[in-house]
């Protein structure tokens with residue numbers, strides 16, 4: 001990525017003040033690793049939350065990028081690694097707080113949840129003396145979210161489901177749709193705030209949050225990682241934080257305000273008839289469910305026109321299981 005030359009006069013300017021976090025002074029123009037103490041382990045050692053503080057040499061917005069709030073949703077981890085490699089803090093305007101693994105205990109146990117089966121993304125804003133999930137949420141809110149004006153929260157489909165790379169946000173919030181378009185994922189889906197989610201708690205503090213959903217739990221997807229990495233850079237460019245030359249997105253994002261799942265009507269083996277991104281019309285078969293001898297076939301059909309933005313990956317499904325997630329797209333009006 002070519003770096004624009006900075007005017008010489010800047011080298012004579014007073015250096016930017018360090019970014020203080022958890023008693024650590026992160027100097028401008030550098031990446032500093034900080035460990036936020038989470039809880040004591042039975043051994044007496046501390047378990048901590050690793051945070052990369054990329055404190056730019058120039059003034060600008062403070063943003064966070066977080067991943068693995070669900071401990072098995074891992075595509076965001078390499079996205080953050082690529083960002084830390086690509087962004088030169090000497091040329092950065094602003095500060096990036098990078099938190100590649102929020103749910104440390106979930107990650108270690110290869111689980112979406114915390115050890116007490118709580119979903120961390122239903123425990124925000126948390127509290128200092130609540131459950132371990134509430135304490136973690138509170139730490140994240142006070143040390144990370146409260147310091148930033150915008151956050152990018154990276155997720156994947158939950159276990160046994162995969163998602164088309166997509167951005168989820170509140171399209172009715174001013175400024176959010178513009179940034180969501182800039183990100184350049186194939187789809188932007190309007191999504192209402194859910195109680196206890198990081199997005200809802202951050203919204204209460206007037207922060208913009210873009211949620212990126214791509215790929216599958218416990219798997220790396222190269223495409224999901226590439227789109228997420230480039231999207232994060234595009235948002236940072238739109239915020240004036242970097243000046244990199246970025247390739248234009250190949251296809252402008254589709255915008256959808258509603259989506260729904262179609263479900264299996266019987267138990268059996270599920271063969272998908274569509275891929276992520278396939279356009280479907282009402283009544284199209286998106287999957288076929290059959291028994292071991294291939295009898296009793298049952299088509300799972302789209303209920304409306306749209307694009308397949310998620311589907312089950314498990315070959316075995318039960319009656320009532322969600323099979324395909326279809327976003328309504330106004331331009332797709334039947335074939």
Ligand SMILES: [Zn+2]
Pocket residue numbers: 069070073155156
């Ligand atoms: Zn998630």
